[in-house]
Structures are given as structure tokens and as C-alpha cells.
Amino acid sequence: MFTIVLALVLVLSSQTEAQLQVNFYRNTCPKAESIIRQEVQRAFFRDTGIAPGLVRMHFHDCFVRGCDGSILIKSTPGNSAEEDGPPNAGTLRGFEAIENAKARLEQECRGVVSCADILAYAARDSIVISGGLGWDVPAGRRDGRISRAAETIDIPAPFNNLDEATRAFTKKGLSSDDMVALLGAHTIGRSHCTSFSNRLYNFSPTNSQDPTLDPLYAIQLKQQCPRGPNGNVDPNAVVSMNISPTISENSYYVDVLKNRGLFTSDQTLTTSPDTLSEVRDYARNNIKWQVDFSEAMIKMSQVEVLTGNAGEIRLNCRVINP
Ligand code: HEM
Structure with missing residues (x-):
């Protein structure tokens, strides 16, 4: 059966x-x-x-x-x-x-x-x-x-550790390898300071900032994301993901190896031998990353899709059909 x-x-x-x-x-x-x-x-x-x-x-x-x-x-x-x-x-x-x-x-x-x-x-x-x-x-x-x-x-959330992030991907039928390749998307774009400010201020009872974050990078991020009089960072403040936020290349992995991953969920890729070795490969080989990223995107873009007669073709993307 x-x-x-x-x-x-x-x-x-x-x-x-x-x-x-x-x-x-x-x-x-x-x-x-x-x-x-x-x-x-x-x-x-x-x-x-x-x-x-x-x-x-x-x-x-x-x-x-x-x-x-x-x-x-x-x-x-x-x-x-x-x-x-x-x-x-x-x-x-x-x-x-x-x-x-x-x-x-x-x-x-x-x-x-x-x-x-x-x-x-x-x-x-x-x-x-x-x-x-x-x-x-x-x-x-x-x-x-x-x-x-x-x-x-x-x-998945930016404060996730490796297990938590991996579980979010496997729940969608994507592997840890897919996740490592997909995370390279963080080579482009920006983040709001609030998505990672926990790593800069009052991180833990023993460390005011995240010890896995490069201290020089932390200084730079604190300048870009200062705390206001109320002790909070400006909810509208943003930083670039890296120094070339409009170019899709493997610099994300180079950053992660330098402890310059912006989120805990980025830096956490160095915490297991398997993911660390993939990060090293991608940091060395841009073409390999580009190819694996494309394949992983094709896979991600097929997660739980509706086909045939399921669902509808919306006439206005922002509103379901009457
Ligand atoms: C563990 C998995 C992931 C986590 C925790 C995560 C978290 C985040 C967070 C917190 C931001 C900043 C949002 C903001 O504050 O404006 C962000 C931005 C971004 N993420 Fe991810 N992400 C993950 C995986 C991915 C994947 C798989 C992709 C695409 C394949 C992706 C693409 C992006 C892009 C392109 C941006 C920049 C967005 C912009 O500039 O508007 N992320 N991510």
C-alpha cells in the first residue's frame, strides 16, 4: 500500500x-x-x-x-x-x-x-x-x-541560526545546498538597520555586540545605524548589503568569509564544515556560483505552484478576481 x-x-x-x-x-x-x-x-x-x-x-x-x-x-x-x-x-x-x-x-x-x-x-x-x-x-x-x-x-528570519534557516528551506523542498546558493542573492540590495541592529547593541549579557561580526564592520554599521535618544535605531534607516549592491556576483561569499555577513543567518553559514566549504568554493569561483544560483532559482520558483485549472489568472495583480 x-x-x-x-x-x-x-x-x-x-x-x-x-x-x-x-x-x-x-x-x-x-x-x-x-x-x-x-x-x-x-x-x-x-x-x-x-x-x-x-x-x-x-x-x-x-x-x-x-x-x-x-x-x-x-x-x-x-x-x-x-x-x-x-x-x-x-x-x-x-x-x-x-x-x-x-x-x-x-x-x-x-x-x-x-x-x-x-x-x-x-x-x-x-x-x-x-x-x-x-x-x-x-x-x-x-x-x-x-x-x-x-x-x-x-x-526565515535574519536572526535564525543554521538549523533554523535550513529547516525553513527543507520545509519547502529545498536543500541546504540550494539555500547556500540562494543566499548569494544578498549580494544585491539593502537592509533596514532594524533587521540586524540586535547584533550591534545589547547583543547578550556578556557581549554588547555580536562577536562573530567583524569589529571594524560593526563600527561602520553603528555609524550608519545610530541609536536615537529613545535607544532605538531609526526604523527607516537602511544600509547596502555590500559595497556593490547593484551587481550580482559572488562578493557575498567573500564578505561572509571575512565575518562581514550582515545577518546572523548569513554569518551562520560558516558554522558547519559543509556550508563553510561551499561558501569558500563560491567565494573563489563566481561562475560556479552563478550557475548554481540559477539552478536553485529555477527550483525555488517551482515550489508548490498552482497549475492547470487551480487558482485563477488575476486581472489585477493586487486584487483577487471578483
Ligand atoms: C535564511 C534566509 C534569508 C533570510 C533570513 C533573509 C533575510 C533578509 C532580510 C532581513 C533582508 C532585509 C530586508 C529589509 O530590511 O529591507 C533581506 C533582503 C534581501 N533578500 Fe533575503 N533573506 C534570506 C534569503 C534570501 C533568498 C533565498 C533570496 C533570494 C533568492 C533573498 C533575497 C534578498 C534580496 C535581493 C534582498 C534585498 C532586498 C531589497 O534591496 O529591497 N534573501 N533578506
Whole structure:
């Protein structure tokens, strides 16, 4: 009995994967990919922060109810949506680029291209525009109709240790190797000071700052994230992820080896021999990281996707269909 169930599960899960296809809109909306790319480019030239914003938004979408575009749904008076959950509130960037792409796609081919797919393409285009390697995006995702702030608990937190972070990924069918490769996304973008200020001030009863943080880097971060008269850092203050926050390359791993990982969850990669050796490999070999990152992104972008007749094709990415 168990063997039959297992065989069924394997067949079903391979079907779900097989249902996403590269060039999915080839016949139904041939300009879809180019329209999305143009909108990402337009947004990027106005604000380079859009690229990291879209990559992170895709990750946060996939970790809550799968890559179903649920992160794009706006809260309503009766429902606090994912965008207002603790990891997302006030820190997401790139909604406008998705909305602009969607508006053009609805003109071009109404009701065809899902918001979940737009986000997956936009994340790939964001990496490419930042100088990273591209990949073919398997598509055909459908949009979810549910978005709950409380479910953002599935998104790993910056204060996670290696076990906690790894568990968040394995829960989504992603391996520790995938996680190490994906975390290289922290080579682009920014962080609010509040996401890591616990490492700078009152860290523990014995250490005022995190001893695993390079002391010189800590001085710099404290200058960028000073405490106000009330003892708190400014909730709007931000710092760059590293010295080249618009370029997608392996510098993240070089930083981690120098104890300059911004979050506990970054620095924690040095705490096990396996993850440390991967960090060393990626720090030495940018191409290897680019290839592994692309593969891991393709895998992440297929987490718990809705396909076939499940869900819907939202007409407005920010609102579920009536
Ligand atoms: C253990 C896993 C992870 C944790 C704990 C984590 C945590 C964070 C935090 C706290 C920020 C700063 C947000 C802010 O304050 O504005 C951030 C930014 C970012 N994260 Fe992650 N992250 C993780 C994994 C990932 C993955 C897998 C990706 C993509 C594949 C990713 C992509 C990004 C990007 C691009 C930014 C910059 C966003 C921007 O500039 O707007 N992260 N992450």
C-alpha cells in the first residue's frame, strides 16, 4: 500500500513540475516575456533598488503558499495580507513594475499571463540587469486567491541560526545546498538597520555586540545605524548589503568569509564544515556560483505552484478576481 501511495505521489509531483514549461506563452501571448523585461528595465533605470526588491519578493512569494503571486494581493479591511506580515511590512519593493507589466499584458492578451509568472520572470530579469546569468523560466503558474499575513511565519528570519534557516528551506523542498546558493542573492540590495541592529547593541549579557561580526564592520554599521535618544535605531534607516549592491556576483561569499555577513543567518553559514566549504568554493569561483544560483532559482520558483485549472489568472495583480 505504502509503495502504491509513494508511486502516486511521485507521479503527481513530477506532473506538477512537468506542467510548468519554458516558453509557456509562446502561442497565447508571444510578447509576454519581452513586455515584462521592458518594464523591469524601465523601473530599474528609475531606481536600481527595484531589482533586488523583485528578487526578494519572488522568494517571499514562493515561501508562503508556493509561488502563486499571493504576496502581491493587497490587504483589505477584513484580511491582513502577506504584504503586511512581519518580514514584508514596509520593506517590499517593486509592486509598481509588476502592475505596469500586468497593465500592458492585459492590453496585449487579456486574462492570459498570471501574476505569479510575471513575478518569476521579473526576478530573472532583475538578476540579468544586475549583471548576473539568466535562465529559462518554466512558466504556467496560476494565481492564488488567499493571502494571509500570519502565514509569513514560513519565511526565515535574519536572526535564525543554521538549523533554523535550513529547516525553513527543507520545509519547502529545498536543500541546504540550494539555500547556500540562494543566499548569494544578498549580494544585491539593502537592509533596514532594524533587521540586524540586535547584533550591534545589547547583543547578550556578556557581549554588547555580536562577536562573530567583524569589529571594524560593526563600527561602520553603528555609524550608519545610530541609536536615537529613545535607544532605538531609526526604523527607516537602511544600509547596502555590500559595497556593490547593484551587481550580482559572488562578493557575498567573500564578505561572509571575512565575518562581514550582515545577518546572523548569513554569518551562520560558516558554522558547519559543509556550508563553510561551499561558501569558500563560491567565494573563489563566481561562475560556479552563478550557475548554481540559477539552478536553485529555477527550483525555488517551482515550489508548490498552482497549475492547470487551480487558482485563477488575476486581472489585477493586487486584487483577487471578483
Ligand atoms: C535564511 C534566509 C534569508 C533570510 C533570513 C533573509 C533575510 C533578509 C532580510 C532581513 C533582508 C532585509 C530586508 C529589509 O530590511 O529591507 C533581506 C533582503 C534581501 N533578500 Fe533575503 N533573506 C534570506 C534569503 C534570501 C533568498 C533565498 C533570496 C533570494 C533568492 C533573498 C533575497 C534578498 C534580496 C535581493 C534582498 C534585498 C532586498 C531589497 O534591496 O529591497 N534573501 N533578506
